[in-house]
Amino acid sequence: MYPDRVVSGMRPTGAMHLGHYHGALKNWVTMQSELPCLFFVADWHALTTHYDDPSIIETSTWDMLVDWLAAGVDPSQATLFIQSKVPEHAELHLLMSMATPLGWLERVPTYKDQQEKLADRDLSTYGFLGYPLLQAADVLIYRASMVPVGDDQVPHIEMMRELARRFNHLYGKEKGFEQKAQAAVKKLGSKRAKLYAELRSEYQEQGKAEALEQAKAMLDDIQNLSMIDRERLFGYLEGSRKLILVEPQVRLTESSRLTGLDGQKMSKSYGNSIALREEKDVLVKKIRTMPTDPARVRRTDAGDPGRCPVWQLHQVYSDDATREWVANGCRSAGIGCLECKQPVIDGILKEQEPMRERAQQYLDDPSLVRAIIADGCEKARKLAQETMRDVREAMGLSYS
Numbered sequence: 001m002y003p004d005r006v007v008s009g010m011r012p013t014g015a016m017h018l019g020h021y022h023g024a025l026k027n028w029v030t031m032q033s034e035l036p037c038l039f040f041v042a043d044w045h046a047l048t049t050h051y052d053d054p055s056i057i058e059t060s061t062w063d064m065l066v067d068w069l070a071a072g073v074d075p076s077q078a079t080l081f082i083q084s085k086v087p088e089h090a091e092l093h094l095l096m097s098m099a100t101p102l103g104w105l106e107r108v109p110t111y112k113d114q115q116e117k118l119a120d121r122d123l124s125t126y127g128f129l130g131y132p133l134l135q136a137a138d139v140l141i142y143r144a145s146m147v148p149v150g151d152d153q154v155p156h157i158e159m160m161r162e163l164a165r166r167f168n169h170l171y172g173k174e175k176g177f178e179q180k181a182q183a184a185v186k187k188l189g190s191k192r193a194k195l196y197a198e199l200r201s202e203y204q205e206q207g208k209a210e211a212l213e214q215a216k217a218m219l220d221d222i223q224n225l226s227m228i229d230r231e232r233l234f235g236y237l238e239g240s241r242k243l244i245l246v247e248p249q250v251r252l253t254e255s256s257r258l259t260g261l262d263g264q265k266m267s268k269s270y271g272n273s274i275a276l277r278e279e280k281d282v283l284v285k286k287i288r289t290m291p292t293d294p295a296r297v298r299r300t301d302a303g304d305p306g307r308c309p310v311w312q313l314h315q316v317y318s319d320d321a322t323r324e325w326v327a328n329g330c331r332s333a334g335i336g337c338l339e340c341k342q343p344v345i346d347g348i349l350k351e352q353e354p355m356r357e358r359a360q361q362y363l364d365d366p367s368l369v370r371a372i373i374a375d376g377c378e379k380a381r382k383l384a385q386e387t388m389r390d391v392r393e394a395m396g397l398s399y400s
C-alpha cells in the first residue's frame with residue numbers, strides 16, 4: 001500500500017477570517033502532527049469561476065499563506081505549495097479527462113448549485129465543468145489516502161474514488177503482470193509466500209473478505225519490499241491489475257461553528273466577518289456594535305440569548321461558568337449587552353495573540369514565505385512526478 005497522506009487545498013481568497021480558522025485551518029493544524037499532510041493554494045480553481053478577473057490571485061495567495069502560517073500550519077510538519085507550480089496536476093487532469101464520462105461531471109451536485117449561486121457570471125465554460133476533475137487530479141496525483149472535507153464535499157470524493165477505480169481498471173494492466181506478481185510473491189520468503197497464496201485463493205475462490213484483510217495486513221508489515229512489488233502484490237490479491245491511483249477516504253470535518261457578526265454564516269461577502277488578524281481597535285468596535293436580541297431595547301429589558309448572535313460567539317469563546325452568567329444575566333436583565341460582549345472580545349484577542357506573533361516574522365520578511373513555498377513546491381513536485389511516471393507508462397506514453 002502507498003503511505004498514508006492527507007491532501008487539502010483552498011482557493012486564494014486573500015486574508016482569512018475566523019470562520020476559515022474554525023472551519024478548516026484548526027483541523028489542518030491538528031492533522032499535520034498525525035499524518036504527512038500536503039496543503040496547497042488552489043490558484044487554478046480560482047480561475048474556474050473568476051477567469052475574467054485574475055488580478056487579485058497573486059496577492060491573495062501570499063496573504064492567505066501568511067494567515068495559514070499565523071494559524072499554526074507548520075512548514076516543518078506539512079508541505080505547503082501552490083497548485084500551478086506543480087504542473088503535473090494539469091497533466092493528470094488532461095489525461096484523466098480522456099476517459100471521464102461527461103455525465104459524471106454534469107451530475108456533481110455543486111455544478112448546478114454554483115451556476116445558480118453565481119448567476120452573475122458566465123460559467124458555461126469547459127474549465128468550470130471540469131473543476132471536479134481537476135480537484136480529483138489534485139488529490140490522486142499524491143495518492144492521498146485521506147481528504148478532509150465537510151458534508152457537502154462528500155460527492156466530490158466519491159467521484160474521485162470512481163475515477164481512480166476506472167483509471168486502474170482501464171490502465172492498470174501491466175505487461176507481464178502475472179509473472180511479475182509471482183516473482184514478487186517469491187520475494188516474501190517461503191512461509192509468507194505460502195500464506196499469501198492461501199489467503200489469495202480463500203478470497204478469490206470463496207470471497208472471504210477477512211482473508212483479503214489478513215493478507216493486506218501481512219503485506220503492510222513487511223519492511224523490505226519495494227513499492228512497486230508491494231503494489232503488484234496488492235493488485236494480485238484482488239485480481240490481475242496494478243493499483244496506479246489510490247482511492248482516497250473521506251475524513252469528515254466539523255463545519256465551522258463560528259457564525260458571523262449578524263448570526264449568519266461568516267463570510268467576507270456578507271460583510272459580517274472578523275479577520276484572522278483583525279486590528280485590536282477594529283475588533284473591539286465590531287463586537288461592541290454587534291446586533292443583540294432586539295427585545296433588549298433598554299438595559300432593564302430582559303432578553304433571550306437564543307435570539308442573539310453574541311450568544312453564538314460565547315459557544316466558541318466562553319467556558320461553562322461564563323455562559324451560565326450570560327444566560328442568567330440576559331434573561332433577568334442583570335447584565336448589560338456591552339458587559340456581556342467583553343468575554344467574547346477577550347477570548348478572540350487571546351486566540352489571535354499567538355497568530356499575530358507568528359505572522360509578524362513573515363510580514364517583516366516576505367522572502368521567508370517565498371522560501372517555504374519554493375521548498376514545498378519542490379517536495380510536492382517530486383511526489384507528483386513519481387505518480388506521473390506510472391501514469392504515463394500505464395497509458396503508453398513513457399517513450400523509454
Ligand code: SF4
Nearest residue numbers: 292293308330337340
Ligand atoms: S445580554 Fe448578551 S446574550 Fe443577552 S442580548 Fe445582550 S449581548 Fe445578547
